[in-house]
Amino acid sequence: MSGRYRVLSELGRGSGSIVYLVRHQKLGEYRAVKCIKKEPEFTWKVREASILNRLNHPQIPRVYDLDEDDHYYYLVEEYARGESLEAKMLRSSFITLDFIFQVITETANVLDYMHHLKPVPMVYQDLKPEHIILGREGIKLIDFGTACCLGETGNKFQNYGTPKFCAPEQATGEQAGIQSDIYSIGKLLEELVYAEGNHHARCLMQIAGKATSPDLSVRYQTAEELLADLSVQMQSNNHSIYQRHLLTKIVAAGSQPHIGTTHLSISLTVYLNHKNRQAVYREKNTSRHMRNAVESGIFAEEGGLYRRNDFLGMPAYGEGVSVNAPNGSIEVLDYGSDLAGALAERADMLLFMAGSREWETGFADLAFERLKSEKNLVVIANYGGKQQARRYQEKYGQPVYCFPLDADPFEMTKEKESLFDGLLEKEGNEMYEYRNCRICPGEWSNTLIRGIGKLCGKWVR
Amino acid sequence: MALANYAASGLGEKTACLELGGQQEFGRWKTAGREGYFTEAGIDYYPGLDKTQIPMLLNCGYETIIMDFGDDYRNASGELLRCDRKIILLSLNPWQEFAARKLVQTVQSAEWGNAVPVYAGVHIQKPVKKALEKEFGISVLTLPVIPDPVCIRAEEFPCMDLILGRRTENNKRKKARIPIRKRI
Numbered sequence: 001m002s003g004r005y006r007v008l009s010e011l012g013r014g015s016g017s018i019v020y021l022v023r024h025q026k027l028g029e030y031r032a033v034k035c036i037k038k039e040p041e042f043t044w045k046v047r048e049a050s051i052l053n054r055l056n057h058p059q060i061p062r063v064y065d066l067d068e069d070d071h072y073y074y075l076v077e078e079y080a081r082g083e084s085l086e087a088k089m090l091r092s093s094f095i096t097l098d099f100i101f102q103v104i105t106e107t108a109n110v111l112d113y114m115h116h117l118k119p120v121p122m123v124y125q126d127l128k129p130e131h132i133i134l135g136r137e138g139i140k141l142i143d144f145g146t147a148c149c150l151g152e153t154g155n156k157f158q159n160y161g162t163p164k165f166c167a168p169e170q171a172t173g174e175q176a177g178i179q180s181d182i183y184s185i186g187k188l189l190e191e192l193v194y195a196e197g198n199h200h201a202r203c204l205m206q207i208a209g210k211a212t213s214p215d216l217s218v219r220y221q222t223a224e225e226l227l228a229d230l231s232v233q234m235q236s237n238n239h240s241i242y243q244r245h246l247l248t249k250i251v252a253a254g255s256q257p258h259i260g261t262t263h264l265s266i267s268l269t270v271y272l273n274h275k276n277r278q279a280v281y282r283e284k285n286t287s288r289h290m291r292n293a294v295e296s297g298i299f300a301e302e303g304g305l306y307r308r309n310d311f312l313g314m315p316a317y318g319e320g321v322s323v324n325a326p327n328g329s330i331e332v333l334d335y336g337s338d339l340a341g342a343l344a345e346r347a348d349m350l351l352f353m354a355g356s357r358e359w360e361t362g363f364a365d366l367a368f369e370r371l372k373s374e375k376n377l378v379v380i381a382n383y384g385g386k387q388q389a390r391r392y393q394e395k396y397g398q399p400v401y402c403f404p405l406d407a408d409p410f411e412m413t414k415e416k417e418s419l420f421d422g423l424l425e426k427e428g429n430e431m432y433e434y435r436n437c438r439i440c441p442g443e444w445s446n447t448l449i450r451g452i453g454k455l456c457g458k459w460v461r
Numbered sequence: 462m463a464l465a466n467y468a469a470s471g472l473g474e475k476t477a478c479l480e481l482g483g484q485q486e487f488g489r490w491k492t493a494g495r496e497g498y499f500t501e502a503g504i505d506y507y508p509g510l511d512k513t514q515i516p517m518l519l520n521c522g523y524e525t526i527i528m529d530f531g532d533d534y535r536n537a538s539g540e541l542l543r544c545d546r547k548i549i550l551l552s553l554n555p556w557q558e559f560a561a562r563k564l565v566q567t568v569q570s571a572e573w574g575n576a577v578p579v580y581a582g583v584h585i586q587k588p589v590k591k592a593l594e595k596e597f598g599i600s601v602l603t604l605p606v607i608p609d610p611v612c613i614r615a616e617e618f619p620c621m622d623l624i625l626g627r628r629t630e631n632n633k634r635k636k637a638r639i640p641i642r643k644r645i
Contacts (some may be wrong), residue, residue, distance in 0.1 A: 291473050304615030318470025320502040321613040 005033065005076075016042030017145075021079060031064060034075040038068070046073050048145045054117070059110045059140055080142055082135035089129055089195050095125060099276045100192045100204065101234055105227060106139045107132060108185055112223035114147070115178045121150040123176055127184035128165045129191065150177060159392050168214045182220050186211025203233055247349065247424075253335040253342035254353040255367035256360065260382045261353045262289055264410035265334035266311060268351075271420045273310040274412050278329040280305065281313035284345075285336030290315040311410050349376045353403070356385025368396055378423060399426070463610035464548075465527045467621040469503040471613060474524035477505045481540070482531025485509055492511050493635035502611060512540060525625075534564070538573060546626050551601065565597050579624055 005022035008030075012019050017036045024031060033401035036045045052063035061078040068074065086104065107127070113413050114122040126146045128336055133140040163171065167183035172177050189208040207229050213219040220226045250268065254261035265281055272279035283290040290306075292298065299306035304323030317323055325331055335342040342350060352371055354364035371377055379396060382390035384405040393400040401423050462478065469476040477498070480487045487508030491499045497514075498507045507518070519528065528544065530537040535551040541547055549568060568578060581602040582590075590601050605620055607613070613621065621627075 033641030288473055304618060316473055318466075318473070318503045320470030320504070320611055321615075321618075323615045 005031065007033075009240065017045060020244060030079040030081075032061070032077045032079045034077065036075065038071055038073060039387065046075070048143075048147075049075050051122070051147050052077065055114070055144070057110060057113050058105060059138060060144075061140060061142060080133040080135060080140035082133045082140070084130055085132040085134060085139075086129035088134055088335045089191070096276055097234075100189070101230065102324060103132065103134075103139060103192065104185065104189050104230060108223040108227050108230075110139075110141050111181050111185065112227075113353075114189045115181070115223060115335070121178070122147055123150055123178060124181050124184075125161060125166075125176055127188060128162050129188065130186075148176075151175075169216070178194045179216055179219050182211050182223060185223065185226060186219075186302055204230070247330060249331050249333065250344070250349045250351060251333045251335060251342045251345050251347035252351040252353065253339055253367075253371075254337050255355055255364040257287075257337045259337070259353050259355045259360070260342075260403065261285075261336055262287070262334050263406065263409045264351065264353050264380065264382075264403055265332050266313070266405065267403075267412075267416050268420060269313065269332045270410055270412055271416060272308045272330055272332070274417075278326055279312070280325040280329050280331055281311065282325070282331055283314065283316040283335050284333045284341060285316070285338055287336055301359070304439040304451065308410055310412065319332060343371065343374070345394075347376065349378060350374050352377055352379050354379060354381050355401075356381045356383050356388035361388070361391075364392070365395075370394070380423075408444060463607050463613060463617070464621060464624060465504045465525070466502060466611055467613045467618070468525040468527070468625065471526075471621065472627070475522060476503065476525045476527065477507060477518060477521070477523045478527045478529065479507045479515070479518065480528060480529055481508045481510055481512060481515075481537060482533040483509065484529075484531045512537070515540060535567075540624070542574055543580075548624055549578045549580050550624060551580055551582040551585075551593075553582055553593065555584050558589065562593070562596075565593070565599065569597065579626075581624065 004025055006025055008021045008023055010018060011021050011032060015431070016039065018032055019032055019034045022031050022033050034045075034048070036042055046066070049063050049066045052061065056062075058349070061080055063075065065076040065079050066073065067076070089367040090283070111124055111127070114124055118332060124144070124147050126143065127141075131143050133142055163335045165184045165187045167176070167180040170180050189204060189211065193202070193204050193208065207226065208217065210229075211220055211226055220229075252261050252265040252268070262285075271279040271280045281290075290313055294306055299308050299313075300311070301307075304314065304317075304321070305325070314323060314325065333342075333345060333347070335345070350371065352367065354368070355361070368379070377398075379392060379398060379400045380403050381392055381400055382403050384402060385404050389400045401419060403419065404413070406416060408414065465476050465478040468474045476543060478487075485508070487493075487499075487506050491501065491506070493499050493506075493508050497510070498505045500506070505523075507514075515527075515528070528540060530541065534541065534549075549564065553561055553562070565580070567573065580599050581604050583604045583606060585601065585603050590603070593599070594601055602620075602623065604624075605617055607617055
């Protein structure tokens with residue numbers, strides 16, 4: 001084993017097992033290796049290999065190999081890239097409604113696949129945020145150590161699970177079934193709703209309540225039933241996932257060069273990605289700032305796009321190359337001081353950056369005259385110039401937002417988050433209702449935990 | 462044309478593409494203006510250009526000038542030697558292998574100043590490539606098939622970078638790092 005794989009880091013550890021991230025020496029592929037101690041109380045965990053071998057689903061890791069030496073069994077699995085849902089919930093101050101919808105839908109689909117396996121359906125038994133990995137291609141469900149075949153009784157593989165998420169019948173030692181997994185989905189949904197902090201999520205509590213009912217006749221019989229209810233609920237309330245088309249193109253333009261339009265556009269892209277809204281910055285001006293930044297090597301390349309933490313951008317490409325933004329992403333187009341270009345672009349929102357220095361107001365007035373007929377115009381004063389923003393507001397007769405004095409556009413700050421929250425909530429239709437209202441019971445404890453998580457995240461960075 | 466399109470549209474450089482091999486292909490594609498060129502996708506194309514006009518174009522503020530000598534390399538040794546990047550396309554089909562070997566021998570001769578160009582080719586069979594590399598002590602770059610030279614796709618960027626010398630084999634494009642999973 002040691003000859004074939006090079007250990008890169010430890011991914012996690014549980015009772016009797018440690019998981020490492022490894023790299024195949026010849027193929028260069030990343031894999032996860034679970035090392036299980038060869039002790040009588042842990043050897044049953046090796047059965048995970050045969051369970052994974054039976055499963056063939058894009059959201060379930062594949063098993064590649066099973067090996068052993070004198071002390072350990074080595075289970076080589078596909079490496080699920082990304083962070084766990086648990087880590088995400090600790091790190092993010094907002095969990096959006098469409099994010100909840102996506103996670104629950106994908107998780108329920110995986111479980112539904114297991115529940116309909118032939119000849120014998122399977123039960124996962126241990127659903128919790130820690131076991132859901134959020135990757136680029138959706139979620140991956142990991143750790144199938146406690147999964148079992150439906151009706152498998154009289155052995156220690158039954159009735160496992162984490163107390164917080166396991167069904168009452170599992171806790172009392174009764175036989176676990178499909179509905180036990182549905183109970184866990186309900187608990188997961190409940191956790192996500194608490195973490196979301198948006199009053200719209202309350203409607204999902206009804207579904208979570210039915211899924212977690214102790215009475216098996218009341219509880220959903222299948223994951224499909226739960227999914228159907230969830231879709232109806234999301235559609236009937238016109239939630240954001242069904243309104244994604246409302247805001248797909250945002251144009252930013254400034255009253256003059258070097259006024260901070262690029263800074264604003266980058267910050268907005270970072271904000272949107274930070275909120276799980278895939279957004280791509282596009283350089284549509286002739287400054288070559290993005291190209292120069294690419295050449296300086298501060299970005300990682302992703303198929304003609306360039307990433308740096310939450311930022312994803314595209315330099316100004318000519319017509320001779322073909323690079324597309326990912327499907328469904330919001331485009332943030334940076335037109336610099338090219339007002340004509342910004343006007344020609346049919347945007348869902350036109351952000352106009354006005355200088356707040358005294359010698360810049362003349363340019364701002366002239367530019368506003370050209371743009372004022374635009375329906376979706378949003379005026380922003382730069383450098384945190386609140387007084388000047390108020391003056392503009394009186395003069396232009398429309399709300400003027402104030403962009404804070406900011407050092408790093410690639411880093412999300414409280415001030416910028418609060419600006420974009422308010423701006424998109426008011427100007428960006430119902431799609432962005434990120435109010436920080438707290439109404440569900442028990443959520444304060446979650447807030448405290450998330451706060452601690454964020455602090456820890458900062459220290460780690 | 463693919464290189465010119467990448468330089469102009471992908472890298473945003475002021476680019477010219479000169480037809481120096483007497484192929485007369487650009488001229489059949491579009492008619493040049495009074496100044497002797499036409500512009501397409503940000504590239505100035507100079508059809509049927511005479512070698513004597515090259516010095517003048519070198520002073521026209523172009524950041525990248527692609528000179529296409531076609532198969533007229535014998536008469537273009539002077540210009541080829543002056544270029545920053547010398548790209549020699551090899552066709553290694555069994556009936557063309559002989560010509561390819563002769564071309565490499567010529568370029569490696571003392572008359573050519575022992576120039577070290579970038580050898581490249583499409584559809585090269587590995588054993589043939591290896592044999593040629595071993596025989597002449599060169600490295601032959603296998604080019605991807607570019608379906609449309611006026612529309613370069615993102616997956617072709619690394620190869621274009623290598624040929625244009627923007628990145629070396631050892632200094633490849635930075636790939637996104639793997640986020641380390643916190644728990645399993």
